[in-house]
Amino acid sequence: MLTPPQVVDTYFLESRHQILEIAALMDRYDAAVERSGAGGSDAAERKLEVLRRALAIAADPRPAGERTVALLELFATV
Amino acid sequence: MQIIQPHYHAIARTAQDYERMAMSGVVAVAEPAFWAGFDRLYPETFIDYFRQISEFEPTRAAQYGIRHFCWVAVNPKEAENPGLTRAVLEHFPEFFAKPTVLGVGETGLHKSTKNEIESLEAHVDLAMKHGQLVLIHTPHLADKAHGTRKVLEVLAGMNVDPERIWIDHVEEQTIKPVLDAGYWAGFTLYPITKCSPKRAVDMLEKYGTERILVNSSADWGPSDPFLLQECVLEYRRRGRSLQEAIEVFHNNPCRFLGQNPKFDIKPIRVETADTVTA
Structure with missing residues (x-):
């Protein structure tokens, strides 16, 4: 089993990469909206909103339960 | 699709990588001098390394129909030994004369120390005096923004031709x-x-495609030469044509590297039978 510092040290770069990919997706969406002059479909907007809520759940320092469980339940709504 | 891999540390990779790259369209690689994972102590160690990438590695690549070019430099991580750097730099002109050496690289900054900056200046100055291309490494992760600014400051104070300098590892x-x-x-x-x-x-x-080079480096650490092909796929799946992809992943390397006449691979254009003129 890893110690708390080991958990952070072991997975920091990988998590940094994953968060950058999500940020790039959000930037890509904004750029597409700007290019096309229109927003996404209702379904696309719903998915995007779920992603935003998911990020908040993942970043919650004191969740009521496991974050992964909450996220999987959230993703099941779209 | 034909692809050029402009930054590739071949000596850290297997022949199987060459074989798979050849099967996936890579026609040429260019190998900058790199850090060995430890600080080398002797000029002769660098000289033999330069011989390996300028004499032996082209023969290994040729077995798979891939052209191999290279660059020479003392890596920024090894710049804290100025005497060693000076001794190695003295040998650069003999390598500039070799048929597959394209210039000086990868020089640059790692922690942006005084010795690194002096080494960068010496590398760039020597390259300019000998009409060579330059490949500049910028730092990783937390040091990147500061190090890149420093690189630009150093170059701004020198008499250089920006068209002949490639600053690598840029990010957003x-x-x-x-x-x-x-x-x-x-x-x-x-x-x-x-x-x-x-x-x-x-x-x-x-930012568009002008003056952009895409590479997947690939060295002895966690890396993957085929991220370049993944990038081609991502570019095409966003609606870009085959010719647009060729412009980025083949023709841009030809345009930059071709400023050295030793790199004689020319930009290519896709034509259909009815567009070919006699």
Whole structure:
């Protein structure tokens, strides 16, 4: 089993990469909206909103339960 | 599709990588001098390394129909020994005369120390005096923005031709000043520590394709030469034509590297039977 510092040290770069990919997706969406002059479909907007809520759940320092469980339940709504 | 891999540390990779690259369209690689994972102590160690990448490695690549070119440099991580750097630099002209050496690289900064800056200046100065191309490494992760600014400051104080200088490993926070100053900018694709294929294509969409080189480096650490092909796929799946992809992943390397006449691979254009003129 890893110690708390080991958990952070072991997975920091990988998590940094994953968060950058999500940020790039959000930037890509904004750029597409700007290019096309229109927003996404209702379904696309719903998915995007779920992603935003998911990020908040993942970043919650004191969740009521496991974050992964909450996220999987959230993703099941779209 | 024909692809050129402009930054590839071949000696750290297997022949199987060459074989798979050849099967996936790679026609040429260019190998900058790299850090060995430890600080070398003797000039002779560098000389033998330069012989390996300028004499032996082309023969290994040729077995798979891939052209191999290279660059010479003392890596910024080894710049804290100025005497060693000076001794190695004295040998550069003999390598500039070799048929596959394209210039000086990768020089640059790692922690942006005084010795690193002096080494960078000496490398660039020597390259300019000998009419060589230059490939500049910018730092990783937390040091990147500061180190890139420092590189630009150093170059601004020198008599250089920006068209002949490629500043590598740019990311979203460093690409604009590099392009604005007239240099070529390189995107280096890594599994987690540098740019990703998707983010590279985002930058191509935002900044255009002029003076951009995309590479996947590939060295002895966690890396993957085929991220370059993944980037081609990502570019095409966003609606770009085959010719547009060729412009980025084949013709741009031809345009930059071809400033050295030793790199004689020419830009290509896709034509259909009815567009070919006699």
